[in-house]
Amino acid sequence: MSFLDEIGSMLNQYRSGTAPDHDQARVHYDEIARAVPPDILASSIGTAVGELDSDHVERKIEQSATAMTPDQRGSFLQTILAGLGGGAAGAALPDLLRRIGASPSVATDPTLATPQDVAKVAKYAKDTRPEIFQKAMGFYAEHPMLVKVLGTLAIAAIAKNLAGGGRRG
Secondary structure (H helix, E strand, O other): OOHHHHHHHHHHHHHOOOOOOHHHHHHHHHHHHHHOOHHHHHHHHHHHHHOOOHHHHHHHHHHHHHHOOHHHHHHHHHHHHHHHOOHHHHHHHHHHHHHHOOOHHHHOOHHHOOHHHHHHHHHHHHHHOHHHHHHHHHHHHHOHHHHHHHOHHHHHHHHHHHHHOOOOO
């Protein structure tokens, strides 16, 4: 039985545009997280959230980064920074961070990042290197509570992605 057999009717509500309330979306996300294989969920989160408005994503990532531990913020941010700072660009990473309004110190120690730093870097990656952003968003598949902090719009986007374009499991 595929995950679509298990939760397909619920996902189809999202595809048809039926938006649940905040509490129902959170319950639905619990069902999604239980039923969808982690690799499919991880890629779906990145794709779906990446399609949302950049300013909305920045606000929501800042909210979720507030709920993260410093180690979680560092882990999430390190994935983005590794993608942005690969090769010769690594030396320019502190300058890039400064330019986008994030602390340059997070280039050497991502666990020092504030929620605002995380949000600014994530927005920059979303806007300039969406493949890095999408990969980093896979972090959220391991932390369902953080997806819930992203909010109903993000959960709806994830569900629509799984119903319409997600790989079949």
